Amino acid sequence: MKRFFHNKNFTVGFVLSLVVVIAAAVSLLWTPYDANRMNARDRLQGPSWQHPLGTDQYGRDTLSRVMTGSVNSIIVGLVTVAIGLTLGVGLGLISAYFGRLADEAIMRFADLLFGFPAVLTAILITSILGPSMVNAMLAIGIFYIPVFARLTRAVAMVVWEREFIAAARACGISELGITWRHVLPNILSPLLIQGTIQFAVAILAEAGLSYLGLGTQPPHASWGRMLNEAQTFMDTNPWMAIFPGLAIAWSVLGFNLLGDGLRDTLDPKMVRVR
Amino acid sequence: MTACLLSIEELSVGFHTPEGTARAVDRVSFSLDKGETLGVVGESGCGKSVTSLSILGLIPSPPGTIESGCIRFEGRNLLELDPEALRRLRGREISMIFQEPMTSLNPVIAIGRQVAEPLMVHHGLSRSAALAQAGEWLDRVKIPAARRRLEDYPHQLSGGMRQRVMIAMAMVCRPKLLIADEPTTALDVSIQAQILSLMLDLKNEMGMSLLLITHNLGVVAQTAARVVVMYAGQVVEEASVVDLFDRPFHPYTQGLLRSMPQLGARRSGGGKRLKEIPGIVPAITETIAGCRFAPRCRHAFDHCRAKAPDLFSVGVGQRARCWLKHFPERRRSDA
Numbered sequence: 001m002k003r004f005f006h007n008k009n010f011t012v013g014f015v016l017s018l019v020v021v022i023a024a025a026v027s028l029l030w031t032p033y034d035a036n037r038m039n040a041r042d043r044l045q046g047p048s049w050q051h052p053l054g055t056d057q058y059g060r061d062t063l064s065r066v067m068t069g070s071v072n073s074i075i076v077g078l079v080t081v082a083i084g085l086t087l088g089v090g091l092g093l094i095s096a097y098f099g100r101l102a103d104e105a106i107m108r109f110a111d112l113l114f115g116f117p118a119v120l121t122a123i124l125i126t127s128i129l130g131p132s133m134v135n136a137m138l139a140i141g142i143f144y145i146p147v148f149a150r151l152t153r154a155v156a157m158v159v160w161e162r163e164f165i166a167a168a169r170a171c172g173i174s175e176l177g178i179t180w181r182h183v184l185p186n187i188l189s190p191l192l193i194q195g196t197i198q199f200a201v202a203i204l205a206e207a208g209l210s211y212l213g214l215g216t217q218p219p220h221a222s223w224g225r226m227l228n229e230a231q232t233f234m235d236t237n238p239w240m241a242i243f244p245g246l247a248i249a250w251s252v253l254g255f256n257l258l259g260d261g262l263r264d265t266l267d268p269k270m271v272r273v274r
Numbered sequence: 275m276t277a278c279l280l281s282i283e284e285l286s287v288g289f290h291t292p293e294g295t296a297r298a299v300d301r302v303s304f305s306l307d308k309g310e311t312l313g314v315v316g317e318s319g320c321g322k323s324v325t326s327l328s329i330l331g332l333i334p335s336p337p338g339t340i341e342s343g344c345i346r347f348e349g350r351n352l353l354e355l356d357p358e359a360l361r362r363l364r365g366r367e368i369s370m371i372f373q374e375p376m377t378s379l380n381p382v383i384a385i386g387r388q389v390a391e392p393l394m395v396h397h398g399l400s401r402s403a404a405l406a407q408a409g410e411w412l413d414r415v416k417i418p419a420a421r422r423r424l425e426d427y428p429h430q431l432s433g434g435m436r437q438r439v440m441i442a443m444a445m446v447c448r449p450k451l452l453i454a455d456e457p458t459t460a461l462d463v464s465i466q467a468q469i470l471s472l473m474l475d476l477k478n479e480m481g482m483s484l485l486l487i488t489h490n491l492g493v494v495a496q497t498a499a500r501v502v503v504m505y506a507g508q509v510v511e512e513a514s515v516v517d518l519f520d521r522p523f524h525p526y527t528q529g530l531l532r533s534m535p536q537l538g539a540r541r542s543g544g545g546k547r548l549k550e551i552p553g554i555v556p557a558i559t560e561t562i563a564g565c566r567f568a569p570r571c572r573h574a575f576d577h578c579r580a581k582a583p584d585l586f587s588v589g590v591g592q593r594a595r596c597w598l599k600h601f602p603e604r605r606r607s608d609a
Contacts, residue, residue: 164377164378164379164380166332166378167372167378167443168391169332170330170364170369170372170444171364171369171443172365172396173361173392174395181391185382186380186381
């Protein structure tokens with residue numbers, strides 16, 4: 001554990017991400033104000049002692065909304081990475097093991113998904129399925145499948161060539177057992193690294209979709225949504241945009257640095273895939 | 275009379291490459307009795323490892339295919355078994371130890387679990403029961419403080435210790451046959467002897483047979499009762515260890531023996547240099563009409579280059595693939 005903190009990226013990323021996670025955890029139990037309660041008297045305020053990050057056009061407390069929004073962002077990050085990992089790793093392992101036709105089919109499918117501009121397709125998916133947080137997560141998660149499939153295939157193929165696989169076969173361990181107990185543990189660290197980075201990307205993507213009104217729906221707090229609402233009041237109260245924007249930048253930077261730091265520490269030899 | 279455990283008959287294995295089919299193993303036959311130790315000797319690329327991998331059904335296919343022959347283990351032809359039956363045989367009845375202890379263990383799994391895994395797979399033991407047995411086995415292969423080592427990872431062990439772990443892994447299910455492919459080659463000389471004697475002790479204790487694949491005649495002399503010498507995919511000589519060292523028949527075997535350093539040779543032999551065998555092993559994609567060793571053989575004559583010799587009986591239990599059996603007058607005296 002100590003060696004991780006020798007890495008500056010990791011340390012900074014860890015601290016930044018930890019703040020986000022703590023804010024989310026705290027907001028589940030307590031926020032300064034009810035994040036959705038309107039208060040017409042305190043509309044469009046700048047930072048003050050009562051409202052450290054100001055209020056929005058309905059007089060809702062921005063700090064409370066940013067805190068609640070972090071839960072939203074973390075859920076999106078977790079769910080999308082989970083979708084990408086389960087399906088992507090599965091497909092990647094199949095691709096690496098069987099090769100030939102299965103490999104061709106899966107990799108061309110991955111190319112196909114990559115071929116679409118991600119944001120446009122996410123917009124397409126959410127407009128077909130209807131705008132909601134669940135559909136936004138689905139749309140982002142689908143784009144993570146090829147990312148993890150390619151990575152898994154690349155690293156798993158290398159592992160299959162290694163000698164301890166032959167030794168495991170010589171011990172009579174089934175191919176499925178080898179995949180599960182010998183190949184998978186050996187590719188965990190690149191997956192963890194990529195997962196952390198994709199987590200950051202998901203936060204950004206969800207903010208983008210919510211900004212466009214295709215993600216989280218009102219009255220639920222979401223950073224992207226808050227940016228959208230702040231747009232109208234940019235002249236009168238720019239604070240409304242600054243704090244959600246900062247929250248997005250902070251957490252994306254945090255998880256990205258965390259991912260970079262993990263990569264530097266876990267695998268100095270790894271060539272970054274995509 | 276002891277019963278035959280493994281017999282390989284006329285086994286041929288080919289590898290399809292863009293340059294043509296390479297016959298890595300060409301009509302190889304030999305057999306192994308219960309409790310016997312058989313040494314298979316030859317240079318790199320002579321087909322000894324491919325032979326051992328085909329016993330386990332682990333020839334990568336493609337590009338490899340077993341073209342003909344049969345491998346009988348306790349009367350069953352292993353080449354006719356379905357993959358699942360063959361898998362159940364591996365690690366349970368036939369085990370293998372590989373050359374490189376550094377890379378043959380999974381770097382991210384604790385050694386205890388790696389030793390325990392065959393027990394869980396083949397005997398259906400629970401993890402805790404298997405780990406307990408793994409601890410006993412690590413103790414048996416003389417790893418100090420074995421129980422506390424179960425949680426260690428391979429990088430925490432030295433090469434010799436890792437090879438002990440490999441041996442434990444191969445032996446936990448008490449196989450009837452252990453195939454050791456260059457088990458000591460990657461180790462320090464001082465460790466080699468320890469590992470060999472450990473393997474022999476365990477073999478005798480459990481009454482199993484040992485197929486020892488090596489290029490080191492010294493290792494064979496210490497351990498095996500009978501020796502098969504392979505060259506370019508073929509068996510060129512088979513003899514008991516005593517006969518092989520006392521009366522090697524095939525010029526290749528003689529060459530191997532002469533290229534072996536001997537302690538004290540300088541004093542008794544009048545300071546002779548080691549004799550290497552001239553030339554290199556032919557590429558196995560080449561088709562050679564006559565004897566494959568002819569280009570490097572100092573006794574070779576026209577007949578050798580025209581017609582390939584069979585394995586001729588040249589003594590009690592000794593066979594050699596050499597025309598000198600029928601043309602002894604062609605053998606040149608040692609210069």
